[in-house]
Amino acid sequence: MTWPALPWLALLPWLALTVHTAVNAVLLRRLPSADESGARERVAVLLPLRDEAGRVGPCLEGLLAQRGVPGLTIHVLDDGSTDGTADLVKAIAGDRVELITGADLPDGWLGKPHACHQLAEAAKNADILAFVDADVVLAPDAIAEATTLMRGIDVDLLSPYPRIVGAGSSLLQPLLQWSWLTFLPLRGMERSPRPSLAAAGGQWLMIDAESYRRAGGHAAGRTEILEDIALARQLKRSGGRIALADASGVATCQMYDSWPEMINGYTKSLWASFGSPIAAGCVVVLLLLLYALPPAAALIFAITGFGVPALVAAAAYLLGVLGRVITATATGGKAWPAALAHPISIVLFGWLVARSFRLRRAGRLTWRGRAI
Known part of the structure; x- marks a missing residue:
């Protein structure tokens, strides 16, 4: 190997991660056309509102x-x-839904787990529990298609991830799907019994009712701000299997209407995603080195006359951009120009992680009028 070729070996981490993203994009579960599975199942759609x-x-x-x-x-x-949420539900749905008035929040519970727990208790005769958030809009065949996939691949929890729209839908929010495809071995996650190897998106979850209760349901994760991940881990601990799927063709989710709302939404929960501030710091530093540093290094090297290092750093940046393009293509997102701003997305994510831990330490985290 000649000396000029050696610097290009530095690209191996970026190349490996981008190849892994592409492989996962091919393997990502997608909702099939509905078959007779839905007709055999009693599905309870559970919608918590505040x-x-x-x-x-x-x-x-x-x-x-x-x-x-x-x-x-x-x-x-x-x-x-x-x-006036309850009045609006009555006006739209009438007696076609069961409208439940939630009980007061008990000590030791967070709001959403308690709401979901009450809904599950009201659906004791169901075979499948479909938890849906208010910001999700489903196409007419969505539940039937998700049921078909869930029973077809024999999993206890299916997380069909919708297409994200609204504030941050191009710059920040695609980082979740990107992180799954880039760092998580999807089929390995399905096969592995390890609770730590679990992912789920709480916007829409399909769960086998018997498995849900065997795992302890939302009561087992009553204090978890990330109740979706906690539930997925509980199912694994009880012997269940989980899977992710792209549902961008049949579901949309507008999580946030504005940037301030999005920033507050991410701030309330990011602290719980890592286990400890040290772990969070390690992850953020690694992401900054991999995806924010290369374009800055390429510019500095180019200005100072280091041609080959500049090209290597630029190639690392472009491999990161390619990973975002692959993710957007696989999950119904917008590839351009957001992919080019991937380093900015990573820096913004790092700032939000730091903000989340800072406000958590100060006891200033709230959501929907309740302290976290």
Whole structure:
């Protein structure tokens, strides 16, 4: 090997990660056309609401339009809303849904796990529990298609991830799908019994009801801000299997309407994603080195006349961009120009992680009027 070729070996980490992203994109589960599976299942759609009058309408209309699952029921819980959410549900759905008034939040519980727990208790006759957030809009065949895939691959929890729209939908929010495809071996996750090797998106979860109760349900994760990940880990601990799927063709999710709302939403939960500040710091530093440093290094090397290092750093940056393009293509996102701003996305993510830990230490984290 000649000396000029040696610097290019530095690209192996970026090349390996991008290849892994591409392999995962090919292997990513996708919802098939619905078969008779839905007709054999009693599916309970569970919708927790707290001050969602501004967005629950499209969600409810999508749920009411579901087809291919004759045994489908819809259960809605109003968790102390003060903006007329319950009245809007009645106006849109009438008696086609079961509207539950949520109980007061007990000590030792967070709001969403408690709401989901109450909904699951109201659906004792269901075979499958479909937890859906108010910001998710489903196409008419979505539940039937998810049921078909879930039973077809024999998993206890299926996380069909919707196409993200709204604030941050190009710059920040695609980092979740990108992180799954880049760092998580998807089929290995399905086969592995390790709880640490688990991922799920709480916007829409399909869970076998018996497996849910065997794992302890949301009661086992009553204090977890990331109740979706906690539930996936509990299912693995109890012997269950989980899978991710791309549902961008049949589901959309507008998590946040504005950048301030998005920043607050991520701040409330990022501290819980890493286990400790040290682990969070290690992850953030690694991401900055891999994806934020290369374009800056390429510019510095080019200005100072180091041609080959500049080209190597530029190639590392472009491999990161390619990973974002692959992710966007596989999950229904927007590839351009957001992929070119991948380093900015990583820096923004690092800032949000730091902000989350800082406000957590100060006891200043709140969400929907409740302290976390």
